[in-house]
Amino acid sequence: MAYTEEELKKELETKEYEYGFYTDIESETFPNGLNEEIVIAISKKKGEPEWMTLWRLEAFKYWKEMEEPEWANVHYEKPDFQAISYYSAPKKADPNKTLDDVDPELLEMYKKLGISVDEQKKLQNVAVDIVMDSVSVATTFKKTLAEKGIIFCSISEAIKDHPELVKKYIGSVVPQRDNFYAALNSAVFSDGSFCYIPKGVRCPMELSTYFRINQAGTGQFERTLVIADEDSYVSYLEGCTAPSRDENQLHAAVVELVALDGAEIKYSTVQNWFPGNKDGKGGVFNFVTKRAICEKNAKVSWTQVETGSAVTWKYPSCILKGDNSIGEFYSIAVTNNYQQADTGTKMVHIGKNTKSTIISKGISAGKSQNSYRGLVQVNSRADGARNFSQCDSLLMGNECGAHTFPYIEAKNKSAMIEHEATTSKIGEDQIFYCNQRGIDTEKAIALIVNGFSKEVLNKLPMEFAVEAQKLLEISLEGSVG
Amino acid sequence: MDLKDKLISSFMAFENNVDVEHPVHDVRMAAIKNFEEKGFPSKKEEAWKYTSLNNIQKIDFSIFPKEENALEYKDVKRYFIHEIDTYKIVFVDGIYSSYLSETTHDGVDICLMSAALTKPMYKPVIDVYFNKVASKDESLTSLNTAFSREGAYIYIPKNKMPKKPIEILHFSTGNEASLLLQPRNLIVVEENAEVQIIERHQSLTSNEVLTNAVTEIFAAKSAIVDFYKIQNDAPTASLIDNTYIDQKDKSLVKVHTFSFGGKLTRNNLNFYQNGEYIDSTMKGVTILGEKQHVDHHTLVHHIEPNCESHQDYKGIYGDASTGVFNGKIIVDKIAQKTNAFQQNNNILISDKASINTKPQLEIFADDVKCSHGCTIGQLDEDALFYLQSRGIPQKEARALLMYAFANNVLSSVRIPELKIRINKLIAEKLGVNLGFDL
Numbered sequence: 034m035a036y037t038e039e040e041l042k043k044e045l046e047t048k049e050y051e052y053g054f055y056t057d058i059e060s061e062t063f064p065n066g067l068n069e070e071i072v073i074a075i076s077k078k079k080g081e082p083e084w085m086t087l088w089r090l091e092a093f094k095y096w097k098e099m100e101e102p103e104w105a106n107v108h109y110e111k112p113d114f115q116a117i118s119y120y121s122a123p124k125k126a127d128p129n130k131t132l133d134d135v136d137p138e139l140l141e142m143y144k145k146l147g148i149s150v151d152e153q154k155k156l157q158n159v160a161v162d163i164v165m166d167s168v169s170v171a172t173t174f175k176k177t178l179a180e181k182g183i184i185f186c187s188i189s190e191a192i193k194d195h196p197e198l199v200k201k202y203i204g205s206v207v208p209q210r211d212n213f214y215a216a217l218n219s220a221v222f223s224d225g226s227f228c229y230i231p232k233g234v235r236c237p238m239e240l241s242t243y244f245r246i247n248q249a250g251t252g253q254f255e256r257t258l259v260i261a262d263e264d265s266y267v268s269y270l271e272g273c274t275a276p277s278r279d280e281n282q283l284h285a286a287v288v289e290l291v292a293l294d295g296a297e298i299k300y301s302t303v304q305n306w307f308p309g310n311k312d313g314k315g316g317v318f319n320f321v322t323k324r325a326i327c328e329k330n331a332k333v334s335w336t337q338v339e340t341g342s343a344v345t346w347k348y349p350s351c352i353l354k355g356d357n358s359i360g361e362f363y364s365i366a367v368t369n370n371y372q373q374a375d376t377g378t379k380m381v382h383i384g385k386n387t388k389s390t391i392i393s394k395g396i397s398a399g400k401s402q403n404s405y406r407g408l409v410q411v412n413s414r415a416d417g418a419r420n421f422s423q424c425d426s427l428l429m430g431n432e433c434g435a436h437t438f439p440y441i442e443a444k445n446k447s448a449m450i451e452h453e454a455t456t457s458k459i460g461e462d463q464i465f466y467c468n469q470r471g472i473d474t475e476k477a478i479a480l481i482v483n484g485f486s487k488e489v490l491n492k493l494p495m496e497f498a499v500e501a502q503k504l505l506e507i508s509l510e511g512s513v514g
Numbered sequence: 515m516d517l518k519d520k521l522i523s524s525f526m527a528f529e530n531n532v533d534v535e536h537p538v539h540d541v542r543m544a545a546i547k548n549f550e551e552k553g554f555p556s557k558k559e560e561a562w563k564y565t566s567l568n569n570i571q572k573i574d575f576s577i578f579p580k581e582e583n584a585l586e587y588k589d590v591k592r593y594f595i596h597e598i599d600t601y602k603i604v605f606v607d608g609i610y611s612s613y614l615s616e617t618t619h620d621g622v623d624i625c626l627m628s629a630a631l632t633k634p635m636y637k638p639v640i641d642v643y644f645n646k647v648a649s650k651d652e653s654l655t656s657l658n659t660a661f662s663r664e665g666a667y668i669y670i671p672k673n674k675m676p677k678k679p680i681e682i683l684h685f686s687t688g689n690e691a692s693l694l695l696q697p698r699n700l701i702v703v704e705e706n707a708e709v710q711i712i713e714r715h716q717s718l719t720s721n722e723v724l725t726n727a728v729t730e731i732f733a734a735k736s737a738i739v740d741f742y743k744i745q746n747d748a749p750t751a752s753l754i755d756n757t758y759i760d761q762k763d764k765s766l767v768k769v770h771t772f773s774f775g776g777k778l779t780r781n782n783l784n785f786y787q788n789g790e791y792i793d794s795t796m797k798g799v800t801i802l803g804e805k806q807h808v809d810h811h812t813l814v815h816h817i818e819p820n821c822e823s824h825q826d827y828k829g830i831y832g833d834a835s836t837g838v839f840n841g842k843i844i845v846d847k848i849a850q851k852t853n854a855f856q857q858n859n860n861i862l863i864s865d866k867a868s869i870n871t872k873p874q875l876e877i878f879a880d881d882v883k884c885s886h887g888c889t890i891g892q893l894d895e896d897a898l899f900y901l902q903s904r905g906i907p908q909k910e911a912r913a914l915l916m917y918a919f920a921n922n923v924l925s926s927v928r929i930p931e932l933k934i935r936i937n938k939l940i941a942e943k944l945g946v947n948l949g950f951d952l
Contacts, residue, residue: 104560411890413865428880431847441871443890446862450890452873458880 066115069093072220075119079189079223082196092209092219099213105375106404106436109344112283112318119221119254177238184229185240188256191227198229202260206289206326206352214285214346215322218254222287225255230265230296239494241270257288261296261331268299268494282307282317284342290325290333294355297332298325301493302349306341311370311399316343323347329355329384336492339366339374348406350379353387353415360389363489368401368433377407377438382418382448391422394486397433404436411448418448426456427485517571518553521657522546524577528661538631538662541645545659552653564838564870565780565809570752573722575694577661579607583687585718587614593716594681597931600712601680603666607687608695610664614683622676627665627698639669643702647730647760647786655756655782658728662698665727670707670737679710679929684727686751688719699729703737703765710740712932717751729757733765735789740928741769746939747776749804756782763789770927771798772936773808774943784813787849790820797923798827799936801916801943802835802867809838816849816879825856828920831867839871841886847878856886861893861919893919913946 072093076086101111178185184195192199209219226242242257261267271288284306292298300323309316319342325333335349351360362378380389389409397403405424426435437454459481467477483490490498525546532539554571555562583606594602601624604614610626617625623636630636631644645662649655666682686693703709717723733739745753753776759767773779785794800808814823829837843854860869873886893915901911917940927933 434878444868452888456884
């Protein structure tokens, strides 16, 4: 039976969001609205030291003076910041938890998500920190990691147990006043993950954080801080889901990576927040600030698979401060129905002989809009800087849009910068070629989409590559073989 | 008084000299209102992110030149493509110079905007075309529209082609300490007609000049338009060039921009494809030194299916010069089977030079082929070594490589004498004698 692009399109439209369930877990939620008292209350709730409370208040002060950015190529009804609850925690989560203490209902939920904590513990070499409604509920493998001197815990624990590290690095990559959402996050973040890899240590397993928005009417504001000390290596994974709701939920996270001399950080994200239903109702607003700073000979690699969220606004960036540092960005963004994504990266070359690579693949279907926005900046002292960027877009159906906004600024004569972008649809001749060789249309589309995104999928760690493939399947089910 | 206020108050004086009963005057009034609201664009606006007009606004420009100035042909001969016979429309300090010009009404109209805007016989054309494709929203275009009075008027009827190319030249003599010029050109090329136009702005002294030009080009079905812009002005001359092109079915419009000089040059080149099977080509060579600044802003709006656009801009930046390229391609939902290509290559040859480029695609149709490429780099050391090992001095070798870099833009220049002229200008800019003409 011939499988046409039309049918694929239809399937894409009607495909339901698999993770759209809601788990009835008793939780403690703050009243809606935001003012200084709420900020102080969050800080108090977490039992934070005074310097942290002051830091939050400072951020709140900046936030009040800032305006919501409008330059992105996305259109949405602005969230009412006074109608959101800024703190929601599953009640039963005990701060001194071990995996056995975790609410069985929670574990059940994670099973549904396909990230059974037990199973992961046994079968795979992945340490998981689970964050639900902005509060870290479970961290696995802590002991194994501690033997190597690796600290992997929730950020609120880190504030208590390792204040010297947090104090030194928090806000050093993304300052409080960096942008509207970063300031908001700095003021109200309720939890997140913290990771420190000591000098010369190669983290023996993948570290992973799973984010889940469960409660209605809450915003998720988590903060991730990863510090890789000299000559260390870590691979970090992040995944996210949310229940299907008619309202828009706000997710404003901040991720800071610090790669000291010779360190390497690999940060992979599979973002699958609820994208809204097929009429564009509901869905998560994903306004995220992610940035890494690379010291001498350091390397940071961002890999992201973006399939969820109603509106995405996300630019994982690298500040290549040290000489010979390397920044990489690999991204697949799939938008469907009424989703809007404005995503890309910034590569700021400051040190000498710095290199950056950008590979961005956008797939738009339905009535979605998919934009790549990137900046490559070579400062006047960055001798020998090298950049290669490629952004390809694939359009499925004639109601979607694909856009590219690459900014390239070069101030050094030895800079070598290349940028290419293409936009096309799955060519009839490509499908014909496959048909001719006995491959049916369904498989052919699968082949082509797979081939289109392969460069990025290859960059994901094994465990995640499988999941990413699965996610692509959700978006393009029936076509990916 | 700042420049904006001065311009707005000068509008009243300007009204004394034009026919306020004419329908065009309503257009002018709407335009000055828009300019009054918006003012000069600032760096906060996305389109002017990399080009600042702050310094220009500090200059106290004369808006109306006080007296007419005569120029001797021998003094300015070198600015003409004098090797070939051309029609000439020449302005000196914004005022038409009949002595230097050669216009015609023989089958085609190659004459003056001032005549077209006042004489009843041109009214049907003015009614249909004047200010129809130019932006009513952009403030500097509005400023030009408000003060539109003089410029070139070219009308080529169906199936006609003028016997020779047309040169439009704007000289400024420096009689004023600083002068603002606002020429307004209208070019209408009817069905199956063809025209070749060469445009140049030239300041003859070191006094400040700012030109804010608007050109509207209408290419009807199967029309062919070749437009060459030579920008090699004095280091005190600034140019803001706004060109709007409306194309109908199967028309072919090519715009070549050669930017070799001037203090600040901003080219806003806008193509609107209102038909099918249209071909739009824009090419540019930019070679800068000193503290020059050139900003190329192109827009191609694919409105109908089955059209093509080609862009190819090359830039070589030396000394403390800055270059900007912002190319935007919009493909509407119904514009299926669009092929849009964009290429921007740059060489930085000095540490103080900088380049900002933003090739931008906005695509709403799925069955399209769109690509853009952009590079910033240096001359190939291996190629340089190869040439040097064959006895070519380094300076010449570098020039040869740079010449080769820019050459494929020149290959589509269809007037051989113009090509030679451009070659000479490139050699002059690179400071070498290439020893050959192409």
